[in-house]
Amino acid sequence: MSSEERTHLLAGESSTDDFSSRHSQEHRTLTWEFDEAVCKVGFGRYQFILWSFLALVSLSGGFNNMAMVFEGGNGGQICVMPQNRTSHDNSSLITYSADTCEYTKTTTNLANMSSHSQNFSCSHWIYNREVYNSTIVTEWDLTCNKEYLVDLASTIYMLGFFVGCIFLGDVADRFGRRLMLLLSVLLSLGAGVGAAFSPVYAVFAILRFFVGVGVAGTRNSGYILTAEYGRPQDRATLGLILDMTYSCAYILTGLIFYLDPNWRHFQFYIGVFHIFYLTYFFFMPESPRWQLSKGKEKEALKYFRTSAKVNGKHLPPAVTIVLPKQPPQSHSTLDLVRTPNMRKIGLLMALLWFIVSLVYFGMSYNVSNLEGSIYVNNAILGAVELVAYGLCIFVVKFGRRPAIFTMFTIALAAMFAIIFAQGSYWAVIILAMIGKFIIAPCFSYIYIATIELYPTQTRTLALGTGSSLARVGGAVAPFIPSTVRYWDKLPYIIFSSVSLIGAIDALFLPETKNRPLPDSIERAEQVNIVKFHLPCDCSGPINVDPPLNEET
Numbered sequence: 001m002s003s004e005e006r007t008h009l010l011a012g013e014s015s016t017d018d019f020s021s022r023h024s025q026e027h028r029t030l031t032w033e034f035d036e037a038v039c040k041v042g043f044g045r046y047q048f049i050l051w052s053f054l055a056l057v058s059l060s061g062g063f064n065n066m067a068m069v070f071e072g073g074n075g076g077q078i079c080v081m082p083q084n085r086t087s088h089d090n091s092s093l094i095t096y097s098a099d100t101c102e103y104t105k106t107t108t109n110l111a112n113m114s115s116h117s118q119n120f121s122c123s124h125w126i127y128n129r130e131v132y133n134s135t136i137v138t139e140w141d142l143t144c145n146k147e148y149l150v151d152l153a154s155t156i157y158m159l160g161f162f163v164g165c166i167f168l169g170d171v172a173d174r175f176g177r178r179l180m181l182l183l184s185v186l187l188s189l190g191a192g193v194g195a196a197f198s199p200v201y202a203v204f205a206i207l208r209f210f211v212g213v214g215v216a217g218t219r220n221s222g223y224i225l226t227a228e229y230g231r232p233q234d235r236a237t238l239g240l241i242l243d244m245t246y247s248c249a250y251i252l253t254g255l256i257f258y259l260d261p262n263w264r265h266f267q268f269y270i271g272v273f274h275i276f277y278l279t280y281f282f283f284m285p286e287s288p289r290w291q292l293s294k295g296k297e298k299e300a301l302k303y304f305r306t307s308a309k310v311n312g313k314h315l316p317p318a319v320t321i322v323l324p325k326q327p328p329q330s331h332s333t334l335d336l337v338r339t340p341n342m343r344k345i346g347l348l349m350a351l352l353w354f355i356v357s358l359v360y361f362g363m364s365y366n367v368s369n370l371e372g373s374i375y376v377n378n379a380i381l382g383a384v385e386l387v388a389y390g391l392c393i394f395v396v397k398f399g400r401r402p403a404i405f406t407m408f409t410i411a412l413a414a415m416f417a418i419i420f421a422q423g424s425y426w427a428v429i430i431l432a433m434i435g436k437f438i439i440a441p442c443f444s445y446i447y448i449a450t451i452e453l454y455p456t457q458t459r460t461l462a463l464g465t466g467s468s469l470a471r472v473g474g475a476v477a478p479f480i481p482s483t484v485r486y487w488d489k490l491p492y493i494i495f496s497s498v499s500l501i502g503a504i505d506a507l508f509l510p511e512t513k514n515r516p517l518p519d520s521i522e523r524a525e526q527v528n529i530v531k532f533h534l535p536c537d538c539s540g541p542i543n544v545d546p547p548l549n550e551e552t
Contacts, residue, residue, distance in 0.1 A: 029318045029319070029320060030316050030318065030319045030320065031319075031320045031321075031322060032319060032320070032321050032322070033321075033322060033323070034288070034289055034292060034321060034322070034323050035231070035232060035516045035517075037304055037319075037321045038229075038230070038231050039231055040313065040315075041304055041307050041308040041311060041313040041314070041315050042229070042231075042288075042303075042304055042307045042311075043230070043231055043234075043311070044307070044310070044311030044312070044313065045310050045311050045312075046306065046307045046310035046311050047229050047230065047307070047311075049310075050225075050229055050284065050285075051226055051229070051230075051238060051241070053280060053284065054222045054225055054226050054242070054284075055222075055226075055241055055242050055244075055245045056245060056276075056277075057181075057218055057219065057221070057222030057242070057245075057277065058219060058222060058242045058243065058245040058246040058249065059245055059246070059248070059249040059252075059273070060188060060215050060218050060219065060249075060270075060273070060274065060277070061215055061218070061219040061246055061249070062245070062246040062247065062248065062249020062250045062252075062253065063249050063252070063253055063270040063273070064157070064188075064192070064211055064212070064215045064270060065215075065361070065364075066249075066250055066253040066254075066364065066378075067253065067266070067267070067270060068150070068153055068154045068157070068365075068478070069253070069254075069364070069365060069367060069374075069378065070132070070135070070253065070254065070257040070261075070263070070266065070374075071135055071136055071263040071266060071267065072135060072136055072137060072142070072150035072151075072153060072154070073131065073132040073135045073137065073374070074127070074132070074135065074137040074138075074142075074143065074150075075127065075128040075129065075130055075131040075132050076127070076128040077125040077126060077127045077128065077143055078125065078126050079122035079124070079125060080122070080124035080125060080126055122144070125141060125143060131261075131373075131374065132261055133261040133262055134261065134262040134263055134264070135263045136150070136153070136201065136204065136263055137150060139263070140200070140201045142201070149201060149205075150478075151478040151479050151482060152205070153201075153204070153205050153208055154365070154474075154475075154477075154478040155475040155476075155478055155479075156205045156206075156208055156209050156212075157208045157209065157211065157212040158212060158361075158471040158472075158474035158475040158477075159209060159212065159471065159475055160208065160209035160210060160211065160212025160213045160216070161212040161213070161215060161216040161467070161468070161471040161474065162212075162216075162468040162469075162471035162472060162475070163209075163212075163213050163216075163468070164184070164212060164213035164214065164215070164216030164217050164464075164468075165216045165217075165220065165463075165464035165465065165466075165467040165468035165471065166464055166465065166468050167213070168180050168183065168184060168213070168216060168217035168220070168221075168464065169220065169460045169461045169462075169463060169464020169465065169467075169468075170460075170461055170464070171183065171217075172217075172220070172221065172224065172460035172461075172464075173290075173458060173459070173460045173461050176286050176287070176290060177221050177224050177225050177228075177286060177287045177290060177460070178221075178281065178284060178285075178286050180217050180220070180221045180460070181217070181218065181221040181222075181225075181277070181280060181281070181284070182278075182281050183214075183217060184213075184214045184215070184216070184217025184218040184221060185214065185218055185274050185277040185278055185280075186214075186278075187210055187211075187213055187214035187217070188211055188214030188215055188218055188271070188274045189214075189271060189272070189274035189275060189278075190210075191207045191208075191209075191210035191211045191213075191214060191271070192207075192211050192214075192267065192270060192271025192272070192274060193268060193271035193272055194207050194271075195207035195208055195211060195267050195271065196264050196265075196267035196268035196271060197264070211271075212471075214274075216464070216467060216468075216471075218274075218277065219467075220460065220463055220464060220467060222242060223239060223242060223447055223451065223463065224287065224451070224459065224460050224463065225284070225287055226238045226239065226242060227239070227448075227451045227517075228287040228288070228289040228290065228456075228459075228517075229287070229288075232515060232516050232517065235448060235451065235452065239444050239447055239448045239451075240389045240390075240392055240441065240444050241389075242444075243389050243440070243441070243443070243444045243447075244386055244389040244390060247382055247383075247385040247386035247389060247440070248382075248386065250364075250378075250381075250382035250385060250386075251378070251379050251382035251383060251386070253378070253382075254374070254375045254378035254379055254382070255375075255379070256269060256270075257375075258375045285303050285306070286299065286303075288300040288303040288304065288321075289323070289456055289517070290456065291303070292321065292322065292323045293323060293456045297320070297321070297322075300321060301319075301321060304321060323456070336454070336458060336461065336462055336465060341524075342454075342524060344508075345453055345509075345510070348505055348508055348509060349446070349449070349450055349453070349462075349466055350465075350466070350469050351501070351502070351505050352404070352446050352502060352505055352506065353446060353450075353466040353467065353469040353470040353473070354469050354470060354472055354473040355408075355473065355498045355499070355501060355502040355505070356439065356442050356443050356446055356470065356473070356502065357443075357469075357470035357471065357472075357473035357474045357477065358473035358474070358476055358477050358480070358498055359411060359415075359439050359473075359495050359498060359499055359502075360439050360440065360442075360443055360477075361473070361474045361477035361478070362477040362478075362480040362481065362491065362494070362495060363381075363432065363435055363436055363439060363495065364381070364436075364477075365477060365478050365480075365481050366432075366480070366481040366491060367381060370428065370429065370432060371425045371428070371429075372425065372429070377429070380429070380433060381432065381433065381436045384433045384436050384437045385436055385437065385440040387437070388436075388437040388438070388440050388441050389440065389441055389444065392441035392444070392445075398513075399511050399513045400445055400448060400449045400452070400509065400511060400512055400513060401449075401506055401507070401509045401510075401511050403441075403442075403445045404442055404445045404446065404449070404502075404506040404509065405503050405506040405507055407438045407439060407441060407442035407445065408439075408442060408499045408500075408502040408503035408506060409499075409503045410434070410438045411435050411438045411439045411442070411495070411496075411499045412496050412499035412500050412503060414431045414432075414434040414435040414438065415431075415435055415492045415495040415496040415499060416492070416496040417431050418431045418432065418435075418492045419489045419492050419493060419496075422488055422489065435495070439499075442502075446466070447463070448512075449509065449512060450462055450463050450466050451463060451517075452512035452515065452517060453510065453512060453518075453524065454518070454524060455517075455518045455520050455523060455524045456517065456518075456520075459517075480494055480495070510527070515527070
């Protein structure tokens, strides 16, 4: 055999060996952990499409959270009273007291100049409709001794949000995120449209309660699915993008009511809007992380195969995707406080949720106390919030704990400064803008930290519980701006005091930046070490796995 023939033969054998090696590697069973699979094939065009639709879910929360600012607006009113009358024998003088909402009729006998007075409660009103054409105040005379019913409607909505976070959070952890989204949208749609046709205040308040339940599930499902589709290093940015959409709804709420200042029309618009979300159920995949936690490996693998195809990446045919091994776990609220560190985190997060909601919604509802046009002020505060979310995409890269601490500290300073700026329109507006600029992304950071602190089996339950505690703060918030009638500085003293508590609380949080999501209670307990940190301490988590990088 010639040397040339031997060379060709060896080359052919080498080529066969290479093919066999590649063929063997292609069919060898591989095992990838979940975050590894996300980085290799589960990040790309497909996820951006899903995230774009999930970002729109936040519109529901923005519209409904701010609805009562306009639906319950009051541009002022005057009492319809009898006219002063003078006859040959008597004269009557009518005087009105705005403090008691009563008018006094004093009748004087002209013959002997004796007089007597009677007090009457005002039962008929003429409303100033220059700002609000039709609201629940003008339709059901919710003024004077009924004025509290406007704030009560906001509180009832927040209580509905509270119930929705608890109930639907458990549904999501047991039966899936998609089912929670479907049930939430159906409830928001039915109750939202129904509220627009409410014959009396009681029916309106009850239906707004169920709107709150639905909006809670809709918003939380958007956050959870977004986080569980993404890589560890992308979760904070994605959460802030969802909140930027919320701020867009914040601005649009005032614009829609300005163009059509009728509360029934507005309520119908924001209710029927949920029909759009029903289409999600036909193309939005279930969370693959949740599927794996329930032993549905085939369904989760189907998601990754679709991702690989759309993203133009290669997924080996014989691959197994797993979560870190974990013992069987129950799924109840007690799981959130079952271990020592998780109990501490539960207390810290409960207080943070309550405080940030109290300050955020209190400042949002306080827009009616600011001088100038409520539509302009609302648009300014919403735009400030939108810009804040965009800028804080960069701030959050320094860590969750320092971001939360910094936000509360600046909010404290801004609210405290307003106490001394009363009487200066622009000073108050600018300080209020700073407060909103700061506290809005703080809400997002707490959402993100909650998602990253808790394991897959209880993540939605934890977010639901935290959100429900926030609604307790939100339920109290509508009454804080009303304290201005007792002392014009009182709302800002309350806001600054609770912001101080929030800043101190944040210093005890574990850092979760770039950390893989924990998939068991044991893992969460191991990495979530609660201890005091100095404000300048931006160090990351200790004894945790390094963040995964996308395979190029």
